[in-house]
Amino acid sequence: MKILTSPSSFGKISNEPYEILMDNGFEIIKNPFGRKLSVDETIMLGKDCIGIVAGLENINSNVIDSIPNLKCISRVGVGMDNIDLNYAKNKGIQILNTPDGPTRAVSELTLGLTIGILRKISDADADLKKRIWKKQTGSLLFKKTIGILGLGRIGKMTAKIFKSLGNSVLAYDINPDKEWAKKEGIEIVDFDKLLSYSDIITIHIPFKKNHPPVIGKNQFSKMKDGVFIVNVSRGGIVDEEELFKNLTLGKISSAAIDVFENEPYNGKLCDLKNVLLTPHIGSYAKEGKLKMEIDAVNNILKVLT
Numbered sequence: 001m002k003i004l005t006s007p008s009s010f011g012k013i014s015n016e017p018y019e020i021l022m023d024n025g026f027e028i029i030k031n032p033f034g035r036k037l038s039v040d041e042t043i044m045l046g047k048d049c050i051g052i053v054a055g056l057e058n059i060n061s062n063v064i065d066s067i068p069n070l071k072c073i074s075r076v077g078v079g080m081d082n083i084d085l086n087y088a089k090n091k092g093i094q095i096l097n098t099p100d101g102p103t104r105a106v107s108e109l110t111l112g113l114t115i116g117i118l119r120k121i122s123d124a125d126a127d128l129k130k131r132i133w134k135k136q137t138g139s140l141l142f143k144k145t146i147g148i149l150g151l152g153r154i155g156k157m158t159a160k161i162f163k164s165l166g167n168s169v170l171a172y173d174i175n176p177d178k179e180w181a182k183k184e185g186i187e188i189v190d191f192d193k194l195l196s197y198s199d200i201i202t203i204h205i206p207f208k209k210n211h212p213p214v215i216g217k218n219q220f221s222k223m224k225d226g227v228f229i230v231n232v233s234r235g236g237i238v239d240e241e242e243l244f245k246n247l248t249l250g251k252i253s254s255a256a257i258d259v260f261e262n263e264p265y266n267g268k269l270c271d272l273k274n275v276l277l278t279p280h281i282g283s284y285a286k287e288g289k290l291k292m293e294i295d296a297v298n299n300i301l302k303v304l305t
Contacts, residue, residue, distance in 0.1 A: 002028075002049040004049045004052045017053075026051075029045050029046065029049060031045070043066040054082075057082065074296040075097040081207045096299040110154075113258070120138045123273060145169075147172070151186075170189045201229050211236075214238070229255040238257075240260070240269065258280055265279070
């Protein structure tokens with residue numbers, strides 16, 4: 001009755017998720033490394049487990065085959081592109097996630113990053129910490145047209161937040177909830193219109209393995225000059241090379257990026273002043289993170305008990 005809790009930050013906010021597992025008779029195998037597990041480490045720690053409370057580690061067919069008693073993978077978070085879903089399902093392993101926990105946390109981060117790049121807050125902070133008193137003129141959020149790419153839970157909440165602040169909000173989704181959008185005053189548009197009409201574009205779509213970037217050279221060319229971009233979805237959705245090029249040329253005024261194709265990230269976007277970078281902290285708000293951990297544990301219990 002062993003459960004691997006693989007996220008390095010699991011149980012740091014509260015011991016409650018561990019207590020729920022222990023109260024139900026499970027032995028807990030913790031991540032001792034303080035970082036994302038490698039494939040070999042996941043196999044080593046999980047080899048005798050019947051369940052995994054998973055983070056972003058790679059749970060591929062090799063991992064699944066190496067944990068013969070595995071019955072359930074419960075993801076702390078929404079995206080499950082790190083799990084070989086088809087292989088797991090074919091092996092009879094149930095896969096669950098926690099879609100509600102990160103919604104507000106990621107939406108509020110989107111707003112914070114947007115205001116951060118509009119008002120150049122990180123630049124001002126960096127200057128002052130170097131004892132440089134330099135005032136920079138930014139831009140208002142007021143009267144900006146917001147383009148929401150992806151209308152899932154997070155996209156919907158983000159759209160509502162910007163709408164409540166008086167912004168015009170455009171949205172694109174492959175299968176948009178038109179009834180919800182009409183009720184909330186959100187205009188559903190096609191992808192090209194969202195790119196060409198938006199002053200600020202925020203990205204909230206899932207990542208598909210082996211899929212080319214959703215925003216690449218062609219899409220950047222359709223955007224307004226001086227557009228602002230916020231990506232809090234997944235790395236690989238935006239072509240990082242093209243993003244760098246367009247930030248350098250000034251086509252994009254500024255960008256805020258929380259997710260990267262390769263993490264931890266140490267690429268050349270770090271060298272630019274007009275980009276605000278954060279280390280994949282979208283769900284890292286205490287209240288939302290604890291809810292996700294408790295939801296993930298309860299998902300395991302529903303399957304295994």
